[in-house]
Amino acid sequence: MPPYYNSIIRGVSTVMVSYSSWNGVKMHANHFLVTDFLKNKLKFRGFVISDWEGIDRITTPPHANYSYSIEAGVGAGIDMIMVPFRYTEFIDDLTTQVQNKVIPMSRIDDAVYRILRVKFTMGLFENPYPDSSLAGELGKQEHRELAREAVRKSLVLLKNGKSSYAPLLPLPKKAGKILVAGSHANDLGNQCGGWTITWQGSSGNTTAGTTILSGIEATVDPSTQVVYSESPDSGVLADKYDYAIVVVGEPPYAETFGDNLNLTIPAPGPSVIQSVCGAAKCVVVLISGRPLVVEPYLGDMDALVAAWLPGSEGQGVADVLFGDYGFTGKLPRTWFKSVDQLPMNVGDAHYDPLFPFGFGLTTKGTK
Structure with a gap:
């Protein structure tokens, strides 16, 4: 309380x-x-x-x-x-x-x-109508910078490298060719979730902001070739990439429309993770309003980031992936292995989570 x-x-x-x-x-x-x-x-x-x-x-x-x-x-x-x-x-x-x-x-x-x-x-009897001049304050750059900072601080790094001696993150900005994939890489609606423009929200670029893909493109060195494919086929995957960034997750929802007994990553997310991470070193960025089942794919990933619902400022994700700022976020709740374990809370006799409450790896930033 x-x-x-x-x-x-x-x-x-x-x-x-x-x-x-x-x-x-x-x-x-x-x-x-x-x-x-x-x-x-x-x-x-x-x-x-x-x-x-x-x-x-x-x-x-x-x-x-x-x-x-x-x-x-x-x-x-x-x-x-x-x-x-x-x-x-x-x-x-x-x-x-x-x-x-x-x-x-x-x-x-x-x-x-x-x-x-x-x-x-609130003075509503003296001034019953809102000040229309304040409409010009919405979406100001200083507000977007604050939102971007909130994104950086809320990201939780759950895995970094297939061994602690070989971390993948932060990613190098200068590389030959990198692949960005997944349904949520270039979709503001998916980044924002429900209660965005409409009650349930919707996929697509429904509002102003920066997608994670745009943030990546603005961050990497100009010489780095960024290849984007939402669901890469064998032809795309046949190329050689220095690394890949896979951004997948849940569609927007609000309230009971989000009820889900399985809490799995919606298709084609799992297949994109497995195919891309099987072809290149990869970091998976998960967009969701809650923990999802990730254990079946954890071994395929080199790194995993819980980005929650980062909102309109996807640049904040790129800020941390590429090391301008370090990962500092911690899990605000226990991350389960399977839904069969739910409900699961700290102090339970059989507390055996995938990631415990308060978990979060850290990296150092350059800024």
């Missing part, structure tokens, strides 16, 4: 409740966590908002007992309810429950007080 507590101390104004459950209790109905802990113990003074149709999902199936869901959600301490469709039903039912004293007026007063306090603090 320390990061959450620190944000509350610094004055965060809103907290959204998740769809998840804790010890079998839906978070949207969890009075202990929302009111007793967040509001009373942590002294949160802002307002709590539901997720999209969050109170509907208190029951299974959703909306099966809406009156109960309204009572449970508002009673748990949710101050603002996100009701995208059945808002008249919500208003009528809530009004009836307050009139019948099922939901006390004091709970409504508390919610209104919290919401108005945030709005007054």
